[in-house]
Every structure is written in C-alpha cells, then in structure tokens.
Amino acid sequence: MYKRIMLMGAVLFIHLLNVAAQDRNDWRDLSIIDRNKEKGRTTFKSYETREDAVNRTNPRWLSLNGTWKFHLSQKPDDKPEDFYKPGFDIENWHDIQVPGNWEMQGFDVPIYVNHPYEFADPRTPITELRNGPEPPKIPTDYNPVGSYVRTFEVPLKWKDDEIFIYLGNVKSAFYIWVNGKMAGYSEGSKLPSEFNITSLVEPGKTNTVALEVYRWSDGSYLECQDFWRMSGIEREVAIYSQPKTRIRDFEVVSTLNDTYEHGILQLYVELQNHEEKDRTVWIGFSLLGKDHEMATGEMKQTIKAGTVISSNLDPVLKHFLPLKDIKSWSAEDPNLYTLTLTLSDDKKRVIESTTMNIGFRRVEIKRGQLLVNGMPVTLKGTNIHETDPTTGHYLTEEVMRRDIELMKLFNINAVRLSHYPFPERWYELCDEYGLYVVDEANIESHGLYYGERSLAKFPQWEEMHVDRMVRMVQRDKNHPSVIIWSMGNEAGNGVNFYAGYKAIKEADRSRRPVQYERTEIGSRHALEFDWNTDIIVPQYPDPATFEWFGQRLPDRPFIPSEYAHSMGNSTGNFQDYWDVIDRYPQLQGGFIWDWVDQAIWKTTEDGKRHLAYGGDFGENMPSDGNFLLNGIIFADRSVQPGLYEVKKAHAWIKFKLLRVRENIARILIENHYDFTNLDQFELSAMVKSDGKVQKTITLPAISADPHSSKVIDIDLSGIELIDNTEYFLEMKALTTVKKALVPKGHAVAEEQFRLPWFKASEGGIATEESLKLTETENGWNIVGEHFKMSINRVEGTIDEYQYNGRHLIKNGYGPRPDFWRAPIDNDFGNGMPRNHINWKKATLAPKLVDCTAVKISDSQAEVKVTWKLEEVNTHFHTTYTIFGNGIVEIDNHLEASSTEKTDIPRVGMNFALPGNFQHLTYFGRGPWENYSDRNVSSFVGLYEGNASEQYVPYVRPQENGSKTEVRWAALTDSDGNGLLTIGKTPRQGFTMTAMPYLTEDFDARVGTDYGPIEKEQKHYTDVVKRDLVRMNVDFGQRGVGGVDSWYSKPLEKYRLKPDVSYEWKLILVPLEGADKDKILEMSKKY
Structure with missing residues (x-):
C-alpha cells in the first residue's frame, strides 16, 4: 500500500511540475530559481564495494558527454515547442559536442564586454533593452535558445536504485525532460544541477534526455563578469545511481588542535531513505594514511521511510582523537589522507561506499593576520578564469594540470576563482598539488554598479544571491585547498550580502574566513570596512596604498582580491609591490589580474588562424575590445615575459x-x-x-x-x-x-x-687610417680605406654606411631621434597616445636646424646635427665622430623642455640594418623582454638569438621586445659580418630593441590621429616581417606600468621627465667574420 502511495505521489508531482512549467517562462520569473532540483551536496561518487571506492574503480556513474543533437533558435518564440516529446523529428538537426559552448561550435557568436550587460548595452543595443538593464526584465526579441537531445542506456542492474542526472554547469537557464516528461528547471550556472529521474527512466532500455537552454535569464543579472559571454552545456553531463537508502551528503571537519600538532576529525553524514519502510543501517568510516589505517569505526542508525537524517559520528571518532602526529596540509606540503565512508544494512552487508581525499589544516584570523596551521601565510596569488582558446569555458583536465604546473613552477601558491566556482576536478588537483583557493560565488552585477540600483540592496533578490553562495559551500566544503569563501565580485553591498555572510558561516562548520571586496565605507583610505568581510580585499591599490595600509596595522588581513592588472605588455613595478608587502605583517599578498589571456581561436576568410578578442565576432555586437587579454600567460598556455618577474618577486x-x-x-x-x-x-x-x-x-x-x-x-x-x-x-x-x-x-x-671589481682601462678609438671628407649636392661623403659613409644634410641622417662593400645601414633608415613607442594597453588606459602626442609629432617631423661636417684630423671627421622639436619646445643634438677605420662614435643630447608637461615615452635613436643581419648577440639584461620597471628577473649576461625571436606576439600588437642595461649588442649575418653597438654609459648601458619590424607595425595608428576609436582591430597576424632589422638604441623608455590599465601611469621613478636633459653615447663598430669571442674582445677595446 505504501509503495503504491509513493508511486502515485511521484506521478502526481511530475504532473504538477509539467503543469507549472508548461508555459516555460521560469527564466524570466524572479520568484523561480529552480524546480525539482536536488539540494546541494559535496562531490563524491557511489561504489558498490569498499574496495572499489578505495581504488576508485567501477563507480555507479555513466557519462553522457559526447555528441548530442542540437537546434538553435534566435528567440524564445521561435523555439521548437515539442522537441522533447517521443517521435519528434530531429534527424536534420546539427551535431554538437557536450561539454562545450555553442558559440565555440559555430552557432551564434561569443560576445565580450567587461562590465555592461551584453543584452542591455546602450552603446551597442542588440535587444529591446536599448537603454540599459531593467532588472529582472530579460530580452525576448533576441535571446537564443539551444535545444539539445540525446539518447542513453540505463544499466539494467540499476533497476532497484535511485537514478539521478548530473549537469555540471549549464548557462544560463534550462529545462530538462527525460523520455518526454519534465525532470526540472534550473538557473544559476557554474554549479551542478542534479535531478532525481528514477521514475522517468527505463533501466535496460534506450532513454532520451532533452534540454532547452536559454542564453539569458533573470539569473544573468548576477552573471555580469568580465569574460566572454557564452552559453550552453559547459561541463560534464552524467547519470548515476545510488541505493534506495543512500549517503546523500557528508561534511568533513578535519582540523588541528590548539598546538597544531595533532589532528581533530569530525564527520557529519546525511542519510536518505527512499524506501517504503524504515531502515536500520550501519554507517562506517575508515581513515587511511599513506601506508596504514589510522582510524576506523561504525555507528548504527535507523532511518524512517521517506526521510533524511544527519548523523554525527563523534561518539565513534572520540576514541581516536586527537590523531597523533598528523601531517598537516598546506600549499607547501599538501599531505592528504583517504577517508572512506561505507553504508551497510543491518546485517552489515555493504550497500554503498564512497571515498575522498582530505587534509588536516586549520584556518583562522588572529591579531589581524590570516593563519594556516598557526602560521601567518602569504598568498602569492592570481585570479583565474575558466577559459580555453579552443573550447571556450570548458577546461579539460590536461589544461587544468598545465595551469597548476605553471603556477607551481613560477612561485604562485594561491588562486582566486574569478568569479564563480570551478569544475570539481580543479579542487581535487589543488588539494593534491598544493594551492590555496579563494572559492568565489557566481555573483557579479557590475553593470548596475554599486549605488541605489545595486541588486545587493533589493530583498527580492536575496534568495538568488544566497542560494549561489550556499550551494558553493555545500559542494566544496570538504576540500582542504579552499581556505577562504568569497561572496562574489563587484556587486555592491547591502542586505543580500549581509544575509549571504551569515548563511555561509552557518553552512560551513569549518568556519573559514569569508571575504567580499565591495565593503569599503567611504574612500579606500578611510580604513573603514563593513562587518561582512573578514579580510580587507580592495582592488588595484598601488604600492603606496599598500604602504599606507601596512603602516596603520589594520584589524584584518590586507589581501587585495585584484591587483597588478597585467593587460598586454604589463606587470611593471611588481617588485615594488613585494618590497612593501614583505615589510608589514598584515600585508599578506594579493591576487594578480589575471592568469591567462582569454583570447579564442578564429580562422578568417582568407584562412589565417589567430587568437581573437572582443569585436572579432559578428557585426554590430557589443564589445570592450581586448580588455580580456590580461594574462601573465598567453591563451595557449605559453609563458609571457611578465611571469618571470612574478616568479622572482614571489x-x-x-x-x-x-x-x-x-x-x-x-x-x-x-x-x-x-x-x-x-x-x-x-x-x-x-x-x-x-x-x-x-x-x-x-x-x-x-x-x-x-x-x-x-x-x-x-x-x-x-x-x-x-x-x-x-x-x-x-x-x-x-x-x-x-x-x-x-x-x-x-x-x-x-x-x-x-661585484665591485670593475676596473676601467684607458681605451679609445685610436687609428692611423685616414679618411676623406667631400661635400656633395645633398651633404657629404666620408670615405676610408674600408668604409664609405654618406651624410644627408637635408634630413640630418646617415644615408649610407658601407664596410668593405657591405651595407650596414639599410637605405632610408639611418639614425634618427625617437621619442615614441607603439602604445601598450596601459598607455591607452592612462591617455598616453593622446596626451603625449607631441612626442610622436616630434619623432615623425623633427625640424632640422643645423647640420655641419668638418674634418678634425687626418683620421677623424665630425658631423653635428641639431633638430628643433617644435611641439615640445626643445632641441635634440647628435654628434657623429667618424674614424678612419670605419668606427662611428655617436653623442646624443636631448635638452630639457621648459613647456612640455607630459613625460617622454622614449628617449632614444633608431636605425635599421639590412635584413640579412639577423643574428643578435648582446650583453645586458635578458634573455626575455624587460623594461625599467620589470627587469629584476632579467639577469645581466651574454645572450644570443635571432632578431625575429625578440618579438613578443601580444595578441593586440604593441610595443615589445625591449632589453635594458645593454652594454653592447651585435647584429651579424651568417658569416659574422655586421655591426657592433657599444654603450658608453657605465652600468646603465642603453635600452635596446632589435627585430625585423618597425615601431609603426605595432602602433594603433600610423599618423598622429588617435580618434574616437583609439585601437584598431589588429592582431599579431597582421604584423608582417620586414627585410630589415630595426635597432633602437635608447637612453630609456617609460616603464610599462602595472597598477591598472585604465588610469594609472607607470610609477614616477620609471617615467622620463620632460624638464630634464638626457645624454648618452654610443659607438658603432663594423664587424667581419666575428664570432662571439671576437665580438666580446672588441667590445672591451673602446
């Protein structure tokens, strides 16, 4: 009778579910966030035997990843209404891979915007929400709907089990049907949705599952993160079974005693009885060390029919506590133990077993410091998005391992999951290899900002906020790597975050710290923060702000959730941050923005494959351009130069x-x-x-x-x-x-x-070889036994420089003053291209006011050139001293400007050699690209390579490839013929760029008009190698900066002031048949 009632109840529930959702408008109903979805739980799989659990073999789990049938509708009204019903014809539907975003597979387009809502961006409206967001209103005229269908077999041996379907992450909202009957509805991506489908499937037969996925739902108002806006089934799909009486959830509190020497273990197991009668069961546990069992026990429980109970295993565990000489877990020593839970019937026959790795560690805040296992820890962290250039928001385990490997190799010990929980496997790998994790709820409403419109302030949005926070805790609570909960990002502060803070504290028996970055009261220097954060986590403080907080000993740890914005050629002044952090106890690190460029692969109509960014997909779509290219590694997981600086400072x-x-x-x-x-x-x-x-x-x-x-x-x-x-x-x-x-x-x-051992000897360019100076129509020819030089007095440059018949200067590319660099992304952010444009004008059109040549001895001639730099009201002087042996000494002098207020992007000189001089040998900082504010990781040394290899392919072309403190550099051909440049400023040397490209190849504009659209939609594949090698020999460049990419300039000490004069001297030495040793010998002679 009871069984019949249960069956009738299930049938009635499914009927009511289908009736309630038949109009399928839950995706725009703020009062509905799910239907029939299982309560959140920790991550585990069910096994039939304890041995299988320990060995992790034969789980009751069947993956539904692979090829599904797919149809995309451009708006909800166009969706196929009955596609989920048996017999609906889907033969002509497309195939699609699951997991995967449909935009990455040719359906619709990915959209990148930073903080606007892509469906309500008034800059580029694409829906009826033309004037901006109107929460909770969601567009209907353009809101793609993806319809998914596939068949699957349910093992016959599961016929007496409870059967569930697991969806790791579906964005943004979806309905699900099994065999034509609705199983449920869910919104809120980046966490699993699970549904009990026992009454809907037929074990031993072919079954059908169908999903209707909406690109945007009212839940999208909490998913306004700075990343590609894409949709679909983004993580694994599977079905699994558990016995009728089962382990529904469990919580492990594995910490340390007050002396931090011994382990304390608490276990709370939630058991559910789906049967029609009461069940008496034994719940047992076993804790395994590396080679022995440390604790084991079991406890008898009775579960009434159709109920859930929570079992506290303290009565059994107390006999083993404290666990002596436990090896604690930390990111430095990620010691793990194997916990096995086994459910048996009243005769102790195994019903179900499961296992997971646990670690013993204690996280607390004392005296304003974050402690792990009693020690103040420093979080040398990075933010990370779930992104792959091929698969979009789906990460394979191989990619996850590569990310963690690089982090470990480059001294990164912490990750903030920005801005949503990651796949379950990520946490397991962090547990295993040792990374501290800040686990962040999938909440960001940036597009409504932080004032009165902030959704944080509206109680009707509380359930949606709190549900996302609590489900994250429910899933990830047992991972030792998770040491901090984050309530979200850039979503304002108010009643919903007050409620969320309390809910997290209540849901987590381990009592981890909770942080939230929008808790400032007043300015960032007010030292006032709301009560609902345990850690001060501001965004983008500069080193001086770190210092300010450090001096004032705040009552909470100071660990910025985002700093060191690393967009494009960036990550400058990183050592400056750490010089400050290392001085103050409450300054406990920070999280770089961010780990990996979010570029994705695109193949153009002409067959070029390149990494693409915002604006590269679709016409008239919202875009924030390349603002998602902020990684310290490239999208393909290759290393950017800035990562070496991070490793050094960390x-x-x-x-x-x-x-x-x-x-x-x-x-x-x-x-x-x-x-x-x-x-x-x-x-x-x-x-x-x-x-x-x-x-x-x-x-x-x-x-x-x-x-x-x-x-x-x-x-x-x-x-x-x-x-x-x-x-x-x-x-x-x-x-x-x-x-x-x-x-x-x-x-x-x-x-x-x-070392203080350098001793200069008397040198000089002594030669007895004579030369001739003759005047020509356009200037002068200077000729010696082995060389010939032509000076153009109209341009003030060297037109020709030959040595034994070989051209050392490419025609038309003689030395010229250079005060400009191709703007990097940080330059655009701080207005350099427009505000400092006079320096580009001075570079492109200096006014020659004097050019004279004189023979000062039989073996020397001197050419003096003066340019007036009218836009900046100063002069640049160059003196060439040419010797009879073909050597040229260059003295440069930039006078101080009394009127120009902007700092100088570059103080230097450039020229170009013919393209056959590709081999570069230099003595200076290297081997990777470095700048004045990013060179502590680049040691002074002797380096060799090809000029082409100096190019760093930032996705959007910009200044790159610089080397600082270069004492000398040689460019030679395959026979060792070429040109040696020697800097004559002790220690400082010169700043060099040597590559087969010109500055204009990387510039966003060839001329001086950086109009309303400052950055053209350019890519590294647009940069074409030239038949030359451009050589910049500079006094210096402004630093690249590294505070943010929308306001801050490089720190003042890394800027070139306009009211200062600059002088530097160079020597050009022709080379013949020179190997590295000969070049080195010659570099010491002069």
Missing part, C-alpha cells in the same frame, strides 16, 4: 648581499616560506663574467626555519680579474626532490649581484 628565498671584503661575500639568506626549512634545498653560487662561469662554489646545506634568516660567507678568491670586465655573483636555491609537479633541480629562487 620567491620564498631571498638573497641579500651585505658586503664584499677581501674576496669574501657576506650574504643574508631569508626564508620566507611558511612551513619549509631551507635544508630542503640545495644552495649554489657562481661567479660569472662575460657570460662565462669563473668559479662555482658548493655551499653546505643550511638549516633555517620558516620566517627566519641566516648569514653565510662565500669565498670568492682565485679569480683573475681583467680590466673592462664586470663580475657577477649568482645565487640559486634548487629543489632536491621531485614534488607536486616541480622537478628535482628546479630553481625556486635566483639572485644576481654585481
């Missing part, structure tokens, strides 16, 4: 040179690790000069506890010093074992010190 081992006396270098070694002793590393030292190792010093193992330091002396004796030679001491800390994706022998920290 290093947990710091070397500091205290002094060098009597060939003894005294070094202070600081251990910034939170849990690791220095004896875990091999320390090495070497002395180098001219790119060669002069001495290798083997250092003994050094023991230094976390947050301590040690002073050592290094014997530098035995090195024969040579004049005009710089000597450098290089220190390294290497791993001694393979650990968490980091190989043995990996350098976790490196440092370089210039």
Whole structure:
C-alpha cells in the first residue's frame, strides 16, 4: 500500500511540475530559481564495494558527454515547442559536442564586454533593452535558445536504485525532460544541477534526455563578469545511481588542535531513505594514511521511510582523537589522507561506499593576520578564469594540470576563482598539488554598479544571491585547498550580502574566513570596512596604498582580491609591490589580474588562424575590445615575459648581499616560506663574467626555519680579474626532490649581484687610417680605406654606411631621434597616445636646424646635427665622430623642455640594418623582454638569438621586445659580418630593441590621429616581417606600468621627465667574420 502511495505521489508531482512549467517562462520569473532540483551536496561518487571506492574503480556513474543533437533558435518564440516529446523529428538537426559552448561550435557568436550587460548595452543595443538593464526584465526579441537531445542506456542492474542526472554547469537557464516528461528547471550556472529521474527512466532500455537552454535569464543579472559571454552545456553531463537508502551528503571537519600538532576529525553524514519502510543501517568510516589505517569505526542508525537524517559520528571518532602526529596540509606540503565512508544494512552487508581525499589544516584570523596551521601565510596569488582558446569555458583536465604546473613552477601558491566556482576536478588537483583557493560565488552585477540600483540592496533578490553562495559551500566544503569563501565580485553591498555572510558561516562548520571586496565605507583610505568581510580585499591599490595600509596595522588581513592588472605588455613595478608587502605583517599578498589571456581561436576568410578578442565576432555586437587579454600567460598556455618577474618577486628565498671584503661575500639568506626549512634545498653560487662561469662554489646545506634568516660567507678568491670586465655573483636555491609537479633541480629562487671589481682601462678609438671628407649636392661623403659613409644634410641622417662593400645601414633608415613607442594597453588606459602626442609629432617631423661636417684630423671627421622639436619646445643634438677605420662614435643630447608637461615615452635613436643581419648577440639584461620597471628577473649576461625571436606576439600588437642595461649588442649575418653597438654609459648601458619590424607595425595608428576609436582591430597576424632589422638604441623608455590599465601611469621613478636633459653615447663598430669571442674582445677595446 505504501509503495503504491509513493508511486502515485511521484506521478502526481511530475504532473504538477509539467503543469507549472508548461508555459516555460521560469527564466524570466524572479520568484523561480529552480524546480525539482536536488539540494546541494559535496562531490563524491557511489561504489558498490569498499574496495572499489578505495581504488576508485567501477563507480555507479555513466557519462553522457559526447555528441548530442542540437537546434538553435534566435528567440524564445521561435523555439521548437515539442522537441522533447517521443517521435519528434530531429534527424536534420546539427551535431554538437557536450561539454562545450555553442558559440565555440559555430552557432551564434561569443560576445565580450567587461562590465555592461551584453543584452542591455546602450552603446551597442542588440535587444529591446536599448537603454540599459531593467532588472529582472530579460530580452525576448533576441535571446537564443539551444535545444539539445540525446539518447542513453540505463544499466539494467540499476533497476532497484535511485537514478539521478548530473549537469555540471549549464548557462544560463534550462529545462530538462527525460523520455518526454519534465525532470526540472534550473538557473544559476557554474554549479551542478542534479535531478532525481528514477521514475522517468527505463533501466535496460534506450532513454532520451532533452534540454532547452536559454542564453539569458533573470539569473544573468548576477552573471555580469568580465569574460566572454557564452552559453550552453559547459561541463560534464552524467547519470548515476545510488541505493534506495543512500549517503546523500557528508561534511568533513578535519582540523588541528590548539598546538597544531595533532589532528581533530569530525564527520557529519546525511542519510536518505527512499524506501517504503524504515531502515536500520550501519554507517562506517575508515581513515587511511599513506601506508596504514589510522582510524576506523561504525555507528548504527535507523532511518524512517521517506526521510533524511544527519548523523554525527563523534561518539565513534572520540576514541581516536586527537590523531597523533598528523601531517598537516598546506600549499607547501599538501599531505592528504583517504577517508572512506561505507553504508551497510543491518546485517552489515555493504550497500554503498564512497571515498575522498582530505587534509588536516586549520584556518583562522588572529591579531589581524590570516593563519594556516598557526602560521601567518602569504598568498602569492592570481585570479583565474575558466577559459580555453579552443573550447571556450570548458577546461579539460590536461589544461587544468598545465595551469597548476605553471603556477607551481613560477612561485604562485594561491588562486582566486574569478568569479564563480570551478569544475570539481580543479579542487581535487589543488588539494593534491598544493594551492590555496579563494572559492568565489557566481555573483557579479557590475553593470548596475554599486549605488541605489545595486541588486545587493533589493530583498527580492536575496534568495538568488544566497542560494549561489550556499550551494558553493555545500559542494566544496570538504576540500582542504579552499581556505577562504568569497561572496562574489563587484556587486555592491547591502542586505543580500549581509544575509549571504551569515548563511555561509552557518553552512560551513569549518568556519573559514569569508571575504567580499565591495565593503569599503567611504574612500579606500578611510580604513573603514563593513562587518561582512573578514579580510580587507580592495582592488588595484598601488604600492603606496599598500604602504599606507601596512603602516596603520589594520584589524584584518590586507589581501587585495585584484591587483597588478597585467593587460598586454604589463606587470611593471611588481617588485615594488613585494618590497612593501614583505615589510608589514598584515600585508599578506594579493591576487594578480589575471592568469591567462582569454583570447579564442578564429580562422578568417582568407584562412589565417589567430587568437581573437572582443569585436572579432559578428557585426554590430557589443564589445570592450581586448580588455580580456590580461594574462601573465598567453591563451595557449605559453609563458609571457611578465611571469618571470612574478616568479622572482614571489620567491620564498631571498638573497641579500651585505658586503664584499677581501674576496669574501657576506650574504643574508631569508626564508620566507611558511612551513619549509631551507635544508630542503640545495644552495649554489657562481661567479660569472662575460657570460662565462669563473668559479662555482658548493655551499653546505643550511638549516633555517620558516620566517627566519641566516648569514653565510662565500669565498670568492682565485679569480683573475681583467680590466673592462664586470663580475657577477649568482645565487640559486634548487629543489632536491621531485614534488607536486616541480622537478628535482628546479630553481625556486635566483639572485644576481654585481661585484665591485670593475676596473676601467684607458681605451679609445685610436687609428692611423685616414679618411676623406667631400661635400656633395645633398651633404657629404666620408670615405676610408674600408668604409664609405654618406651624410644627408637635408634630413640630418646617415644615408649610407658601407664596410668593405657591405651595407650596414639599410637605405632610408639611418639614425634618427625617437621619442615614441607603439602604445601598450596601459598607455591607452592612462591617455598616453593622446596626451603625449607631441612626442610622436616630434619623432615623425623633427625640424632640422643645423647640420655641419668638418674634418678634425687626418683620421677623424665630425658631423653635428641639431633638430628643433617644435611641439615640445626643445632641441635634440647628435654628434657623429667618424674614424678612419670605419668606427662611428655617436653623442646624443636631448635638452630639457621648459613647456612640455607630459613625460617622454622614449628617449632614444633608431636605425635599421639590412635584413640579412639577423643574428643578435648582446650583453645586458635578458634573455626575455624587460623594461625599467620589470627587469629584476632579467639577469645581466651574454645572450644570443635571432632578431625575429625578440618579438613578443601580444595578441593586440604593441610595443615589445625591449632589453635594458645593454652594454653592447651585435647584429651579424651568417658569416659574422655586421655591426657592433657599444654603450658608453657605465652600468646603465642603453635600452635596446632589435627585430625585423618597425615601431609603426605595432602602433594603433600610423599618423598622429588617435580618434574616437583609439585601437584598431589588429592582431599579431597582421604584423608582417620586414627585410630589415630595426635597432633602437635608447637612453630609456617609460616603464610599462602595472597598477591598472585604465588610469594609472607607470610609477614616477620609471617615467622620463620632460624638464630634464638626457645624454648618452654610443659607438658603432663594423664587424667581419666575428664570432662571439671576437665580438666580446672588441667590445672591451673602446
């Protein structure tokens, strides 16, 4: 009788569900966020035996990933109404891959905007919401609807089980039917939706599942994140079964005692009885260490028919507590234990078993500091979006592992999941390999901003806000890597976040800290923050703001949720941040914006495949251009130069040179690790000069506890010093074992010190070879036995420079003053292209006011050139001294400007060599691109490569490839013929760019008009290699900046002031048959 009633109840419920949703308008009904959806739960799979659970084999799980049938309608009124019913003809529908965004598979287009709602962007309206957002109103005239269908087999052996369908993430809202009957409705993407489909499927037979997915729903008002706006089934789909009496959920509280030495374990298991009678069961647990069982037990429970109970296993666990000598979990030592839960019947026959990895760690805030296992930790973090250039918002495990591997290799120990929970597998990998996770709810309503329209302030939106926060906690609560909950991002503050804070605290027995970044009261310097954040998490403070907060000892940890905006060629002044962070206890790190460029692959009509950004898809679609290209790695997971600077600044081992006396270098070694002793590393030292190792010093193992330091002396004796030679001491800390994706022998920290041994000898360009100076119609010819030079007095440049018949300067590209660089994204953000345009005008059209040539001796001639830079009211002077052996000395002088107020993008000179001089050898900072505010990771050394290899292919072309503090650089052909440029400013050298492209190839505009649309829709594939090598030999460039990309300039110390005069000297030396050693020898002669 009871069974009949249960069956009738289920049938009635399904009927009512279908009636309630038959008009299918829940996607625009604020009062409905789901129908028939299962309550949130932790991530686990069900196994029939304990052995299967421990080995993770044969789960009751069947993936529905793969090929589905698909139809796209452009608006809801056009959707196929009865497609989910048996017999509906879908034979001519398209195939689509699940998981995957339909926009990435040729259906509709992806849209990128930063903070507007793409469906209500008044700049470029594409729906009836032409004047902006009107929450909760959702467009109907253009709101694509994707209809998905596939068949699947339910194993016959599941016929007596409860059967569920799991959808890891569907964006934005969807209905689901099984065998023609509605299973439910859900909105709120980036978290799983699960439905009980037991009464809808036929085990042992072919079944059909259908989804109707809406691109936009009222839930989209909380999904206004800065990323590609795309739709579809973005994560795994599967069916799974559990017995009629089952483990519905469980919570693990695995922490440490007050001395942080021993483990404390609490288990709460939720059991559900779907049967028609009461059941008596045994719930058992087992905790396995690496090679032994640490605790095991079981407890008897009775569950009434059709009910759910929560079991606290404390009565069993107390016999094992505390767990002695537990190995705690941290990002440095991610020690894991295997917890197995087993449900048995009253005769102790196994019904179900499951397992998961757990870690013991304690997270708390004391004395204004974030502590893990009793230690203040520093979060050297990055934000990360769920993005792949091929699959869009679907990440394979291979990509996840690559991301984590790179983070571990480059000294990143924390990730903020921006701005939504990630796939379950991500957390398991963070548990395993050791990354601290800030888990963020899928809430951002940026397009309504933070004032009176903010949805945070409207109680009718509370359920939607709180549901997303609580479901995140319910799913991810058992992961040791999750140390902080974040309520969302850029969604204002108000009653809904007050409610959310309380709900998270109530849902998480581990009591992790909760943060939210919109809790400032007044200005960022007010030192007032609302009560509903445990951590101060502002966005984009500059180093001075870090310092300001550090000096005032705030009552909460200061860990910016976003800083160091790394758009394009950026990540400048990163070491400046960490110089401050390392000084103050409450400054505990921050999260770079962000990890990876969000570019996606596109093939153009002419067959070019390139990485695309906003505005590259569809006509007249909303776009914020390339503002989503903010990664410190490229979209294909290759490394950007800025990542090396991050690794250097983030290093947990710091070397500091205290002094060098009597060939003894005294070094202070600081251990910034939170849990690791220095004896875990091999320390090495070497002395180098001219790119060669002069001495290798083997250092003994050094023991230094976390947050301590040690002073050592290094014997530098035995090195024969040579004049005009710089000597450098290089220190390294290497791993001694393979650990968490980091190989043995990996350098976790490196440092370089210039030793005070440089001794200049008397040099000069002495030659007895004579030359002739003759005047021509356009200027002068200067000729020696082996060389010929032509000076154009109309242009004030070298038209021709030959040595033994080889052209060293490409015709038309003689040396010219240069004050401009192709604007980088940060330059556009701070207005440089428009505000500093006078410096581009001065570069393009300097007015020649004087050009004279005179023979000052039998072996020397001198050419003096003066340009008036009218737009900036100053002059630039160049003096060429030409010697009879073909060597040219160049003296440059830029006078200070008394009227121009904008800093100078570049103070320099450029010329070009013929395209066959491709081989670059230089002595300076490298090997990767570096700038004045991003070069501490680039050690001074001797480097070789091809000029083409100096080009860094930022997705939107911009200034790139610079090298700072270059002492000399040579460009040669395959036979060693070419030109050597020597800087004559000690230590500073010159700033160099050498590549087969001109500045204009990377500039957003060829001329001086940066009109209403500043940036053309250009890509790296538009940059065509030229038959030349452009050589910039500069006093310097402004830094690239790294605070933000919409306002801030580079820090003042990295800017070139206009009211200062600049002088620098260069020497050009022709080369013949020169290898690296010969070039090095010649560089010391002059």
